[in-house]
Amino acid sequence: MTTEFDLGALLAERGAERYELHTRYLNHQLPRMLRTIGFDKVYERAEGAYFWDAEGNDYLDMLAGFGVMGLGRHHPVVRKALHDVLDASLADLTRFDCQPLPGLLAERLLSYSPHLDRVFFGNSGTEAVEGALKFARYATGKPRILYCEHAFHGLTTGSLSVNGEDGFRDGFAPLLPDTAVPLGDLDALEREVRKGDVAALIVEPVQGKGVYEAPPGYLRAAQELLHRHKALLIADEVQTGLGRTGRFYAYQHEEGVEPDLVCVAKALSGGYVPVGATVGKDWIFKKVYSSMDRVLVHSASFGSNAQAMAAGLAVLSVLESDRVVANAAATGEALRSRLAALVDKYELLAEVRGRGLMIGIEFGRPRSLRLRSRWTMLQAARKGLFAQMVVVPLLQRHRILTQVSGDHLEVIKLIPPLIIGEREVDRFVDAFTAVMDDAHEGGGLLWDFGRTLVRQAMANR
Numbered sequence: 001m002t003t004e005f006d007l008g009a010l011l012a013e014r015g016a017e018r019y020e021l022h023t024r025y026l027n028h029q030l031p032r033m034l035r036t037i038g039f040d041k042v043y044e045r046a047e048g049a050y051f052w053d054a055e056g057n058d059y060l061d062m063l064a065g066f067g068v069m070g071l072g073r074h075h076p077v078v079r080k081a082l083h084d085v086l087d088a089s090l091a092d093l094t095r096f097d098c099q100p101l102p103g104l105l106a107e108r109l110l111s112y113s114p115h116l117d118r119v120f121f122g123n124s125g126t127e128a129v130e131g132a133l134k135f136a137r138y139a140t141g142k143p144r145i146l147y148c149e150h151a152f153h154g155l156t157t158g159s160l161s162v163n164g165e166d167g168f169r170d171g172f173a174p175l176l177p178d179t180a181v182p183l184g185d186l187d188a189l190e191r192e193v194r195k196g197d198v199a200a201l202i203v204e205p206v207q208g209k210g211v212y213e214a215p216p217g218y219l220r221a222a223q224e225l226l227h228r229h230k231a232l233l234i235a236d237e238v239q240t241g242l243g244r245t246g247r248f249y250a251y252q253h254e255e256g257v258e259p260d261l262v263c264v265a266k267a268l269s270g271g272y273v274p275v276g277a278t279v280g281k282d283w284i285f286k287k288v289y290s291s292m293d294r295v296l297v298h299s300a301s302f303g304s305n306a307q308a309m310a311a312g313l314a315v316l317s318v319l320e321s322d323r324v325v326a327n328a329a330a331t332g333e334a335l336r337s338r339l340a341a342l343v344d345k346y347e348l349l350a351e352v353r354g355r356g357l358m359i360g361i362e363f364g365r366p367r368s369l370r371l372r373s374r375w376t377m378l379q380a381a382r383k384g385l386f387a388q389m390v391v392v393p394l395l396q397r398h399r400i401l402t403q404v405s406g407d408h409l410e411v412i413k414l415i416p417p418l419i420i421g422e423r424e425v426d427r428f429v430d431a432f433t434a435v436m437d438d439a440h441e442g443g444g445l446l447w448d449f450g451r452t453l454v455r456q457a458m459a460n461r
């Protein structure tokens with residue numbers, strides 16, 4: 001007898017317990033943090049760039065699930081591909097045959113980087129990075145990886161070794177032998193590669209933490225330097241890839257950059273199925289998989305699974321048919337330039353930067369005495385509190401989800417689904433302007449909330 005399993009009934013019966021279940025069985029700090037900042041919402045439904053709560057209020061998503069929902073939620077083409085692949089009852093993951101979908105997705109993905117030849121499919125961004133680190137070390141026969149300050153490449157141990165923030169690393173040592181260099185500093189890079197033990201530099205062309213961009217010419221010059229010293233360039237495009245910055249890959253903004261390895265994940269499956277890809281040059285793969293004995297030397301049980309591959313193919317097809325990358329470039333530029341125009345109006349606003357639909361809004365020390373004392377009070381308690389003070393009313397009052405871009409940074413990051421248009425740009429700019437108006441009036445609820453954040457920061461010390 002088959003046991004009946006009714007997902008709808010289970011959710012109807014127990015869905016309301018979501019926060020309690022999380023508190024009891026999962027990372028209990030998540031519900032605690034959400035309650036503290038009033039983010040403990042119950043979202044019932046989602047589509048495109050919006051969620052809805054039980055009362056039917058819509059929320060604009062400017063976070064895209066940390067970038068995985070590149071096409072927004074529940075894209076009909078991706079959804080259909082997933083239904084189709086389940087209905088096809090494929091003999092997937094036999095592990096001793098060659099399925100068609102991984103080959104087809106690899107072929108299609110490689111068409112966006114003609115200088116690269118082969119793909120390894122894993123299940124997440126960090127796994128794509130782990131693959132690249134291993135491949136680079138094996139192919140060069142050298143141990144050390146260079147990474148950039150502020151870098152984020154995932155949180156498994158190898159990726160953590162190339163993480164630019166102590167907050168993530170502390171307590172997990174010893175990690176791999178790796179060394180940080182400042183993003184854009186070619187002299188520092190040269191000093192390290194000259195030592196002769198460097199396998200690769202891993203770099204995000206636009207950093208996820210803080211939205212710092214590699215300066216013009218850096219990637220190309222770094223590549224030449226690395227190659228001269230028989231080391232590799234790894235581009236981590238986990239967040240920036242698949243059109244986020246207005247090009248398929250962010251390294252493509254600069255002429256002549258041809259990374260030896262490229263890490264892809266997040267948006268590749270449209271947010272439905274975990275997926276990761278390490279894309280690289282033929283000689284690297286040939287070296288790693290140099291004999292039949294080594295066929296499984298780097299592999300993953302769920303890698304290349306049919307659902308992830310079908311979703312990936314559907315996503316790449318939609319990127320082309322709906323001209324999604326061009327939309328990210330145009331809509332991103334419209335949003336960035338309208339926000340940048342506010343820098344002169346608001347003294348708390350320091351800079352708006354980024355490319356395509358990856359935008360950083362940085363706050364800074366105001367000029368006027370009246371605001372400066374409040375700013376200083378926040379900074380003394382903890383850096384990043386002002387950005388938090390903006391993110392909260394954006395959700396509470398304007399129903400827009402955003403995030404602070406990294407610990408101790410006064411930067412908000414916008415990484416909405418790449419399908420947003422004028423309506424969403426208007427809604428965000430209007431809401432942001434209203435929050436900035438409040439902040440500059442210097443009184444009222446916003447700064448009261450700031451004082452609450454200060455008290456909490458002090459209590460957490």
Ligand SMILES: Cc1ncc(COP(=O)(O)O)c(C=O)c1O
Pocket residue numbers: 066124125126127129152153154155204208236237238239240265266
């Ligand atoms: C640039 C970059 N690399 C790697 C990762 C890790 O990806 P995942 O969370 O899928 O392991 C992230 C995640 O945010 C990322 O932004």
